[in-house]
Amino acid sequence: MENFVVSARKYRPATFRSVVGQQHVTTTLQNAIVTGHLAQAFLFCGPRGVGKTTCARILAKTINCTNLTPEAEACNECDSCRAFNQNASFNVHELDAASNNSVEDIRSLVEQVRYAPQQGRYKVYIIDEVHMLSNAAFNAFLKTLEEPPGYAIFILATTERHKIIPTILSRCQIFDFNRIKLDDIVGHLGYIAGKEQVTAEDDALHLIAQKADGGLRDALSIFDQMVTFSGHQLSYRAVVQNLHVLDYEYYFRLTEACLTQNLSATLLLLEEVVQNGFDLHQFVIGAAEHLRGLLVCKDPQTVQLLEVSEGLRQRYADQARQAPLSFLVTGLNLLSQCDRDFKAAKNQRLHVELALMKLAYLRNAVQLTQDLVAGAQLASSGNGEAKKKTDAVAPAAPATTPTSNGNSYAANGHAPTPTAREAAAPAYPKAHGVTASAPAAPEPIVPVQSGVVEMHPTPSIETEREETPSTRRQLVDTLPHVETGRPSVAGHEPGSRPLVAAPEPIASAAPSSARPAPKPLAIPKLNLQAVKAQATQRQETAAAVLEEEAAAPVTGTINQAMLQQVWRELAESRKQISMSEFMTLNRPIQADEQHVIRLQLENPVQLDQFNSFKPEFLLALRQRTGYRSLTIQTEVIEQVQTGKRLYTSSDKFEYLAGKFPVLNEMKHRLGLDTDF
Template sequence: MENFIVSARKYRPSSFQTVVGQQSITITLKNAIKNAHLAHAYLFCGPRGVGKTSCARIFAKTINCSNVGDDFEACNECESCLAFNENRSYNIHELDAASNNSVDDIRTLIDQVRIPPQIGKYSVYIIDEVHMLSQQAFNAFLKTLEEPPAHAIFVLATTEKHKIIPTILSRCQIFDFSRIKVGDAVKHLQHIAEIEDISINEEALNVIAQKADGAMRDALSIFDQIVSFSGKTITFENVIQNLNVLDYDYYFKMVDAFLQGKVTDSLLLFNEIVEKGFDGHHFVAGLSSHIRDILVGKDVATLQLLEVSDSVKEKYTEQSKKCEVDFLYDALGILNECDIHYKGSQNQRLLIELTLIQLSQIVESKKKGVSLKKNFRRLLKIRVEGHASAPKTAGAKDKAPIHPQQEAHKPVSKSSVQASQSISHTSSPNHPSISIKAAMRRGIVNRPASSSKKQESNLKEVDTKYTGVQNKPYTVESVVKKLKEYAISRKKSERVRLAIASCEAEIHENGQLAVKVCNQIQVDDLTIVKNEMVNYLKRELENSTIDFVIEITQTVNKKRLYTDTDRFKYLCDKNPLLEQLKQKFSLDFE
């Protein structure tokens, strides 16, 4: 049985011409060889699988070739090239810094640098993953890296440039390798597929290239995996099935459902996606990318940013004509909010379903001229109220008939069912709906009322009137005392309790009882509960004639106590012993 060699090794670049997607770097290195401007140290940095080590090997092979061609590529015929191709060259030394990162390893390398090459002009030292060297190893390497022998050239490779100390960076020519573009990866995979006699369409290769995320080595590994799965004939369906990638068509169908306001279709599509085993968060990210691609496809100038096949690019162009720019902006904002809150959500599926409902209402909201949030809340309200107020027939199930599109608006969760049952209970004839005004009069809602006489006269009594016959006399002190007891016993809001705690009472010459408070806000707060307070006083003081008006205390030039010093002086005026206590124990304010 013939030994299998993975494509990443079998088709590893052997010349500058075969390096994929790094033309600027290969041209620079070839020009340096052409002009004999070789530096003593190079640093190749960039993501994984983009050709750093391959370029270092090609560069080392070319500068030692004795018959460099007119295109400044190695001849592959001289002794130096043959030795390199057969892995027996003594001019090229590779060191893995991940496993040889100590000071002793660098000292051994420094001793080896002194030995001149036997064949060729240069001894090239390729140090891979150089960022793994220890701090002491870097320091030991500095002097040799700055002033090596004339025959020594160092090529350092790393994926994490930021971990290399500045003193090393300053001694090297730095080449930043870029990620492989999707188009370049597709062309290279097509070339390999032709050599291997494998049938595969461009859309499938495009998915492989996107899955590789800019790494050519990863793309070749995925290609081998797909070949093992499908054989010599590979279809788009084989690729998305093996790589667990969601088909483009789902996203196109989803956007069409949004544009037509079909909530049911979007929820059913999402359910189908979930049943196929796809993660909800990945779906949200993929849908966001799809909306972004539609936005890019609306302008001819940005159409080139789409890294997809020509057939898929046409689909994006067609769908972009149906979508308004405002729709795309709103959709991206909604999906971004869903992405942010996804991990913190306790019901992640419900979060996505609500997001899909909002996306389906964008176009309708624009037509009606209302905000999306208001329209969304209105739809949910219709859904819940329709469930609560629908008539029940004898023998029918305990469920109201609902329009299919309204049904899709219902969040499927335990909390939503409880909320629906609660609203249904309070809306039935035996249970009248809650009155906000009545709640405010009871002090449940802490909201100031208007001080107009008209509103005060419209307030209804909510406490039982005192019906006793005997009218006992009362004093202003007893009134204030009973009002304070009322505020505590009835558990009123903080503002009502504060107003009553600071109030005063007096009887005018005409016999009218007045309750005096500090400001208009307290007048409004007590006006809300005045009738209840009056009934409470009638019952507690056993006098059915009690009534009072609420007035503001008239204060003239009353100094407000803002600082601790002012408050202390005020207390000392009432109790001079406080000043003696402060002086005796040397007290101070904190």
């Protein structure tokens, strides 16, 4: 049985020209070979399967070729090229840093660099997955990498550039390999399919290239798997079935059902997706990508962003013409939100169904929103047009004759009877004794027939009396307590009365525009010095009270339970002020027959802290318990070392040998040392 060689190895590029999708790297390397500007170290970075190791091997083969072509390509005919093609070249050394990542491995590599090549000009060292080297190995490699012999060239390849220390990066020429474009992968797969005599559909190759995600090696591996599954007839349906991916047909049907507002078809389509074993999250992501494809097909300039075959691109364009732009943008927003919240949803299928329901009735929602906006715009513009129309159709006033009192009468000497339109028209106030009238219109006047009772009274043109402004009452802050660090309002402090502002006179009421703007409320700042001064003052006051109250005679027996309860309550109240004060007081106490409480403290720091608030605390303790003869005596307890601390290995051995004497005998028999 003939050994099978995978396509990734069988059709591995052997020249710079055959490298797929990395022309920016191959062109730079070819120019460096032609001009002789070869660096001592190269670093090839990029995702998996994009040609890093392949370019490293081609570079190692080309620089040792003795018969280069004018395009700086290896001839494949000289002794060096034939030895390289047969994997028998002594000038090319490949090292896997994932399994040789220690300092000893790098030392061995450095020792090999010392020897010049027997044939050819250069010795090339290709180190794959160089980011797996330890920091010590990197540091041991620095000097050799920076100043190697003139015949040594290092080519480092990695997929994780961020894991390499900066000192290594600064000594290398860095080449970033890109993900291979979809069209380049499809073209290379078509070339290999022709070599292997495989008839492949264009849509099938596009699907394989999309599944590879920019990696040519992954695409070739999937291609071999598909050929093994379907034989020499590679169809789109076979690729979809074998790779278990959602077909484009699902998304076209989904969009069609949503555009026709067919909710039943949408939910049945989701049920079909679930029954076929597809992941709901992948279905949501695919639906969003489908709407994105329809969106880019809206503009001929962005159609090139859709990476599908030509036949499928035409189908996208046909459906994009049926889908409104508002539907696509809002649908993308809904599906993106569904994608973000999918993992957090308890019932994930219901979460997807709700998103599809919104998508199914999205056109109605968009149309309703547009109608509301159009109605609002029409109403706003209609008000202005109606006003203009009312002004235009207002009846022309009859010929009037002004009188001495300023009133106008009709030519017959009688006041004109207002028509229904005039009665409904707004009144115009007088300005400087001249009556303002509505502009005349060419529409004829319809006189009121005799005997007809007027249904609406004539509106008055007198200016209505303004309402008397009500008096306002406000609190005036006249006693700011800056030293306490908090604002106060007059009328709310003990011993003060609320001040009420006098009502403003009506005659002097100024318009609101002329009134001065109210001043912002000034928030007093916290004065730490004032707070500290108050605390000191409280302690001095408590000490003065204790001095005035001489120690009362000791009478009776103290209730120890009640004393301890009051002590705990006072300690809890000090906890809000300082946790260290609470820790100082949080200990069991007991008063003796002389009403003396002996407080034992661990260190002088606690003693100084307790003395700082002792007067206030003792005064509160006396008042709460009712024992005026209580006193507190403090003392610092010296901590006694319980045993010798074991620091050195000898100390530890002596301690264990004291417990287990057999250890001494074992030490002498085996000749052991305690320094381990």
